[in-house]
Amino acid sequence: MKKWLIGLMALILTALPLSACTQNNVQKIRVAEVTRSIFYAPLYVAISKGFFKEEGLDLELTTAFGGDKTMTALLSGGADIALVGSETSIYVEAQGSKDPVINFAQLTQTDGTFLVARTKPDEFKWEDLKGSTFLGQRKGGMPQMAGEFVLKKNGIDPQKDLNLIQNIDFANVANAFASGTGDYVQLFEPTASLFEKEGKGHIVASFGTESGLVPYTTFMTKKSFIDEKGDAVQKFTNALQKAQTWVEDHSAKETAAAIEEFFEDTDPELIETVVNRYKEQGSFAQNGILDEAEWENLQTIMEEAGELPKHIDHRTLVNTSFAEKAAKQ
Structure with a gap:
C-alpha cells in the first residue's frame, strides 16, 4: 500500500473519534414557541448570532400557534422547552400534574x-x-x-x-x-x-x-427534564443571557437587522419600529430572572379576571438558579 494512502487512512482513523466526540458534545434542544413574534426578538438574536452554538446546543425551533398547543407539545414530549405565558404553568399545576412545569428563564416582562x-x-x-x-x-x-x-x-x-x-x-x-x-x-x-x-x-x-412588570413570556420545561439535563438548561439560559445583553446594548436598527431572517414578509423598517417600541417600554427582560414580585403580579391579574384556579407559590413553579448564574457570567 502506498505510503500516502497509509497516511491518509491513519489520519481518517484519528479524526473519526474526534469527530464523533465533537458531535456527542453537541446537545439537541427542541423548543416550541407559542407564536412567531418580534416580541421575542432576543430569542432570534440568540439564534442568528450563534449564541446557542457557542454553548454547544443544536436548537430546533418550531411554532405551535397557541398556548394550548405549545403546552401539549411540552407535556407530550414533543418539545424539551416551551416559550409561552407563565399562566399556562399555573393551569397545569392546578390540574394536579405529577411532573410540574418549571419557569426557568423569562424573555418578556410586560404585556405586548x-x-x-x-x-x-x-x-x-x-x-x-x-x-x-x-x-x-x-x-x-x-x-x-x-x-x-x-x-x-x-x-x-x-x-x-x-x-x-x-x-x-x-x-x-x-x-x-x-x-x-x-x-x-x-x-x-x-x-x-x-x-x-x-x-x-x-x-x-x-x-x-x-x-406593570409581569412574566408575560417565559421559557419553561418539565421538572424531570431539569433533573435529567440541567446542564443543557444552564447552557440554554447562558445563550439567552448573551442575547438579552446584546439587545440591550444595541440599537433597534441593529436588532431588527439581526432578526430580519425570521420575518421575511415584514418590512425591515417596520421591524425596527416595533423593536424600538418594545425597547422603549422595557418589554424585553434584561435577564431571565423571574422574581417573586412579577409572579405575584401575574396571579393578581389572573385573579382580577376570574381565571386564577388557585394561588401557586413562587418557589413551586419558578427556578431562578439558572438565570442567576447566567446573569453573573
Missing part, C-alpha cells in the same frame, strides 16, 4: 399588546372607551386578562361599560377591525404599527406600560 383606536383623538383618555365597541382577545389568555386588568385600573368595567366582543378567533381580530367592526381593538405588533402606518387605526395606549 396596544390599544388601537379607529379615530385618532386630540388627547386620549381611558374614559373615552365607555360606551364604545371594544374588540378584545380570547377569554382566559394573558392578553385578555392583562387588558381587562388595565381597563379596571382606569375605572372601566369591561362587562358593563363596553360592548365587549371576545368571540372572534385570534387570527381574525385584526381583520375584523380593518373591516369596520369596533371602535377600539387590542392588538399585538407588528399589526398595531402597520395599521397606524396604513391609516387603519391609531395606537393610543400600551397595555404593557399600564399593567
